Amino acid sequence: MAMSIIKSSKPSQSHITVQQRKNKLGQLAVWILLAALLVFVAIKLFQSSLGPVRSGKPPDFTLTTFNDQTYTLSDLEGQIIVINFWASWCDPCKAEAEDLEMLWRDYKDKDVLLLGIDYVDTEKEALDYLSTWNITYPNGPDVGTRISQSYRIRGVPETYIVTQDGLLAKSFVGPVNYENIEIVLEALLDK
Amino acid sequence: MGIKWVAKSILLAMLLTCISFNKIPNVLAQDINPTDDEVNAISKQLYCPVCESIPLDACGTQACVQWRDTIRAKLTDGWSEEEIKQYFSDQYGIRVLAEPPVEGFNKLLWYLPPFLFLIGALLVTRLLSNTENGLRLQHETISNIDNANHYVERIEHDLKKWQ
Numbered sequence: 001m002a003m004s005i006i007k008s009s010k011p012s013q014s015h016i017t018v019q020q021r022k023n024k025l026g027q028l029a030v031w032i033l034l035a036a037l038l039v040f041v042a043i044k045l046f047q048s049s050l051g052p053v054r055s056g057k058p059p060d061f062t063l064t065t066f067n068d069q070t071y072t073l074s075d076l077e078g079q080i081i082v083i084n085f086w087a088s089w090c091d092p093c094k095a096e097a098e099d100l101e102m103l104w105r106d107y108k109d110k111d112v113l114l115l116g117i118d119y120v121d122t123e124k125e126a127l128d129y130l131s132t133w134n135i136t137y138p139n140g141p142d143v144g145t146r147i148s149q150s151y152r153i154r155g156v157p158e159t160y161i162v163t164q165d166g167l168l169a170k171s172f173v174g175p176v177n178y179e180n181i182e183i184v185l186e187a188l189l190d191k
Numbered sequence: 192m193g194i195k196w197v198a199k200s201i202l203l204a205m206l207l208t209c210i211s212f213n214k215i216p217n218v219l220a221q222d223i224n225p226t227d228d229e230v231n232a233i234s235k236q237l238y239c240p241v242c243e244s245i246p247l248d249a250c251g252t253q254a255c256v257q258w259r260d261t262i263r264a265k266l267t268d269g270w271s272e273e274e275i276k277q278y279f280s281d282q283y284g285i286r287v288l289a290e291p292p293v294e295g296f297n298k299l300l301w302y303l304p305p306f307l308f309l310i311g312a313l314l315v316t317r318l319l320s321n322t323e324n325g326l327r328l329q330h331e332t333i334s335n336i337d338n339a340n341h342y343v344e345r346i347e348h349d350l351k352k353w354q
Contacts, residue, residue, distance in 0.1 A: 023321075026317075030310060030314065033310070037303075037307075087254065088257070089241075089252065089253035089254040089257060120239065120240050120241055120254060120283055121254070121257070122257045122258065122260070122261050125257050141282070143281070143282060144281065144282070144283065144284045145240060145283050145284045145286075146284070149284075155241075
């Protein structure tokens with residue numbers, strides 16, 4: 001009798017198993033969810049920690065200039081492309097503006113194309129800037145900051161030089177001068 | 192000639208009255224220029240990507256000054272708040288909006304935190320419930336064993352009597 005009382009006080013074996021299974025499945029679901037969240041956060045952190053694009057094939061983009069001309073990087077293979085990110089509110093950009101225009105005038109007939117990408121700027125001030133520095137090479141706004149995000153730029157100015165084969169030859173963070181770019185262009189033209 | 196002179200005098204008097212009450216410039220200013228408050232009301236809903244985590248109304252960089260001037264110009268042109276926010280979103284990406292639209296991947300931003308909170312609350316409730324059940328079961332088991340011991344003692348006692 002005593003043994004039967006003791007036995008009846010315990011939950012049945014099958015009941016414990018079903019309950020335990022439910023608990024384990026619930027825990028598993030929560031762990032999977034947390035793991036997925038951690039992986040997502042890790043990927044985002046990794047992406048944000050990556051610096052600007054340094055080598056290989058640079059991200060493709062289409063730029064519509066202030067004059068409504070359209071340039072798509074992948075369509076420009078065979079030419080050397082100098083991509084310059086700038087803004088009218090950026091003082092270091094002013095330091096390189098004159099040199100970039102000189103480069104354009106000296107190299108535009110040698111299959112070199114200079115593209116200015118105006119980053120987070122207002123159109124009126126951007127056009128004033130281009131006019132002030134007599135800039136004649138193609139320039140356009142980075143609509144939706146899509147180009148700057150794909151190149152993961154950290155600020156302006158930044159300059160990228162793409163070879164005739166469509167590969168990134170050199171990138172500069174900060175202002176450049178005539179000689180910086182000239183050395184790279186001459187080396188690429190000599191190939 | 193006399194009537195013209197009277198008309199001119201009346202017009203001059205009206206003009207002088209308006210000027211003396213300083214009415215004309217005020218009315219014109221209110222109609223044309225948006226106030227700083229109106230500009231700031233929109234600015235605080237925007238973030239310039241150059242100055243991270245600083246709303247446009249509190250940012251002092253040249254880029255932000257230019258953006259605020261653009262807002263003022265758009266308000267002057269009669270644009271609505273929504274139209275201006277849409278313009279900035281189209282021009283610089285949705286990351287400039289203080290409150291990104293609830294669509295696509297952005298839905299996670301809105302739904303994930305309360306969802307995680309609910310899961311947390313559920314886990315805590317279950318944990319507490321399990322602990323309570325466990326304690327109750329333990330307590331019942333102990334009292335049942337005590338009862339059983341009591342019965343065993345009585346049986347043993349009765350058996351001794353029979354012997």
